[in-house]
Amino acid sequence: MTLDTVKPGEGGVIEAVYSEGALRRRLLDMGLTPGTRVMVKKMAPMGDPIELSLRGYLLSIRKEDAAKINLREAGA
Amino acid sequence: MSYLFALAGNQNSGKTTLFNALTGSNQHVGNFPGVTVEKKEGQLKNYKEASVVDLPGIYSLSPYTAEEVVTRDFIIQEHPDAIINIIDATNIERNLYLSLQLMELDTPMVIALNMMDEVIASGNTIEVKALAEHLGVPVVPISAAKNEGITELVHQVLEVAKAKQKPARMDFCEGEVHVAIHSVAHIVEQKAAKQGLPRRYAATKMIEGDEPTMAALQLTDNEKHIIEHVVENMEEKLGTDREAALADMRYSFIEGVCRECVVKHGDTKEQKRSEKIDHVLTHKVLGIPIFLCVMLLIFWLTFDLIGAPLQDLLGAGIDALTGVIQTGMEAAGVQPWLQSLVVNGICAGVGSVLSFLPIIVLLFFFLSLLEDSGYMARVAFVMDKLLRKIGLSGRSFVPMLVGFGCSVPAIMATRTLSSERDRKMTILLTPFMSCSAKLPIYGMITAAFFPRHAGLVMIGMYVLGILVMIGSGLLLKSTVYKGKPVPFVMELPAYRLPSARSVLLHMWQKAKDFLRKAFTIIFVASIVIWVLQSFSWSLQYVEDSAQSILASIGGVVAPLFKPLGFGDWRAATAILTGFSAKESVVSTLSVLTGAASDGQLSVILQSMLSPAGALSFLTFTILYMPCVAAFAASKREMGSWKGAIGNALYQTGAAYVVALVVYFVARMVL
Structure with missing residues (x-):
């Protein structure tokens, strides 16, 4: 499943990041590397962007970008 | 040493x-x-x-x-x-x-x-x-x-x-990545040394496919070929691509180090506190209203409760100083034109801009509280969806709101935007948010033409400004600023109490920056405008500004505004002086029409413009290029005259087109 479909309070382990170019590099640099556990904390009031918790800190990304991140072992 | x-x-x-x-x-x-x-x-x-x-x-x-x-x-x-x-x-x-x-x-x-x-x-x-x-x-x-x-x-x-103690280790890699880095390092070693690039750095960058490094190294086709082969080999064995492989290599090493050195039982006190604060500040329903209240509070404190008395006090001080200078010059028998230059040119010009200082300092006090506390990142998080539609990110929201107060600190506040493209676009769009210096113009026009619908006209103009901003954003997004926006991948830091020293230093730097501008570019601009206003083409000093160079330029420019419904030379001249400060539009019109009171000014304006022409005049003055202080800020933040002038041309062009449309529609309706 992809990261944008995860409900707040749930999470999983990153399998692959399919975005391209500067965005992909940025996501990798921020620690969204395969094998990393992430949790979706919440959504912004207008439903987008979303707030993630990973590697002990909070990160905000847009839903369309989260749609290109695949998870395995999804769940709470 | x-x-x-x-x-x-x-x-x-x-x-x-x-x-x-x-x-x-x-x-x-x-x-x-x-x-x-x-x-x-x-x-x-x-x-x-x-x-x-x-x-x-x-x-x-x-x-x-x-x-x-x-x-x-x-x-x-x-x-x-x-x-x-x-x-x-x-x-x-x-x-x-x-x-x-x-x-x-x-x-x-x-x-x-x-x-x-x-x-x-x-x-x-x-x-x-x-x-x-x-x-x-x-x-x-x-x-x-x-x-x-x-x-x-x-x-x-x-x-x-x-x-000269260099880092003792750089070998964070194992397995396939290790093999690849060392093979590539061997290949690029000599060329890297020649270009002054560290060997290991050059090698990892080559593997990552880093274009600037690739260009700098000037490798032969053969060398490139071998490197590509090494990297492809690594990718194949790891089942992943080059960029992910290197990011993973670094994070794996870090995870190992942290397992050895970091004992973590849970989040820190500050992180737990942040989570509680965020429950409220980025709340699904309350998040946006709270943010708007915070901005309203800041505006009220800055422009009203604290700022206004300070501004009045500073204004009174500047007036008193001007008075002393004038009396001194009269006593010393200085030439009248020189007196006028110092008093009406420099003191009035620099003084009117200087009186903004308290507002700038206060606004930056609050903005640095927002930034340093970690709240600004939440604002971006909450507002991003709205601004994305015009090709910007949530970060641009605060400078734009500040623009309703004054374009100068708004443009200065774009410094906090991390993307150069977003920054430049925000600088261009912010002046469309009608600033507080334009209020006297609203007052003048509504009093003369729409006394019973003053509020409606004002709100209409504010909305029009926002619509032009949105339209321009959409237009620019698909033309000049077509470039890919920097990805919105933003850390939400823990909330922290800002340090007093950082906030004060920040305020001081912005104040210094503003003062420097006031005494350089605005000083010169004030003199130029005074010369144009006080001399005729034969370089005679004129008492009656109707005979000045500026008035005659106004006369030449006036026909340009004829299609907009205000081809009068006095209106055109007022628009020219509006460049020194937007309030000058009002003072110039009173001087040029010789009106003795506001009531008289209304009567003269009514004979000068039709209601549709007045509405079009108002539209143009709200939208056209900002005042010299904002222009100077724009030049500094854009990094070039070209950028600042380009912005001013665009803003003036947009003002012309929109005023034309407003005039056309208003003539049919009014």
Whole structure:
């Protein structure tokens, strides 16, 4: 499943990041590397962007970008 | 012996606080050559021969943002004697990611482990000695906000610089990545040395497919071919691509180090507190109303409760000083034209801009509270969806709102935007938010033409400004600023109480910046406008401004405004003087029409313009290029005259087109 479909309070382990170019590099640099556990904390009031918790800190990304991140072992 | 140190670290790591603690107020702010990335430099407090350059807050050394490229280039080309790498101890994993890349630059380095106090207070620990051993770089625990550990840090940095002690290890890799890096390092070794690039750095960048490095190395086709083969081989064996492989290599190493050195039972007190605050501030329903209330409160405090009395006081002071100067010159028998130059030109021009100082200082006080506390990131988070529609990100929202108060601090506030494209677009769009200096113009026109619908006309104009901003955003997004927006991948830092020193220093820097502008560009502009207003073409000093150069230019320009319904030379001249300050539109019209009172001005205006023409005139003055102070700010933040002039032309062009439409529609309706 992809990261944008995860409900707040749930999470999983990153399998692959399919975005391209500067965005992909940025996501990798921020620690969204395969094998990393992430949790979706919440959504912004207008439903987008979303707030993630990973590697002990909070990160905000847009839903369309989260749609290109695949998870395995999804769940709470 | 003089030293040069580079301060590098992630955003939100306390870098600016540390820089202030290291240098005190001995700072100069400038730009890195060729880009509008801020460069701060200062001398160490107790060691004046050593200067520190505060590099931009970054997360990596990728080639994709100006900030990251500036950092790479600075360290490689300027050869600092040591790098001070500040990292946030409460978020050590991600912070060390940049450290590993900095180590590859083969420059003496010390890690300043900031916010160690928070880690310890929450019952967690970081084994500092073990961490230093694993990384091969000295680590000094500090608390920049509490000014703890700074002396030890400076001592350590000086020692490392004196001994030219480079990072002891750079080999963070294992297996396939290790093989690839070492093979490539072997191939590029000589060319890298020739270009002054560190060997290991050149090799990893080549594997990552880093274009600037590839171009710099000038490899032969054969060498490129071999490298490509090595990298493809690595990708195949790992089942992943080159960029992911290297990011993974670094994070895997860091995870190993953290397992050995970091004991973490849970979040720190500050992180738990942040989560509670966020429950309210980014709440699904309350988030946006709370943000709007915060902005309203700031506006009320800045422009009304505190700002207005201060502004009046400063204005009175400037008037008194002007009075003293005038009396002095009269007593000394100075020529009338010179008196006029000093009093009506310089004192009035610089004075009217100077009276904005309290507002600028107050606004930046509140903005730096928002920024340093961590709330600004939440604003971006909450507002992003709206602004994305016009090709910007949530970060641009605050400067735009500030624009309703005054375009000058709004343009100055775009400094906080991390993307140059967003920054430039925001600078261009912000003046469409009708600023408070335009209020007297609303007053004048509505009193004369729409006394019963004054409120409606005003709200209509504000909305029109916002619509033009949105339209321009859409237009620019698909033309001039077509370039890909910088990805919106933003850290939400823990809320922290801003340090008083940082907030005060920030205010002081903005005030200094504004004052410098007032006494240079605005000083000159005031003289030029005065000359145009006070002399005829034969360079005769004229008492009646109707005979001045400006009035005759107004006469020449006037036909241009005829299609808009205000081809009168006095209206055209008022628009020209509006460039010095928007309030001047009103004062110029009263002077040129010879009106003795506001009531009389209304009557004369009614004979000069039709209601549709008045509406069109109002539209044009609301939208056209901002005043000289805002223009100067725009020039500084755009980094070039070309950019600032381009903005002004666009704004004036948009004003013309929209006023034309308004006139056309109004003539049918009114």
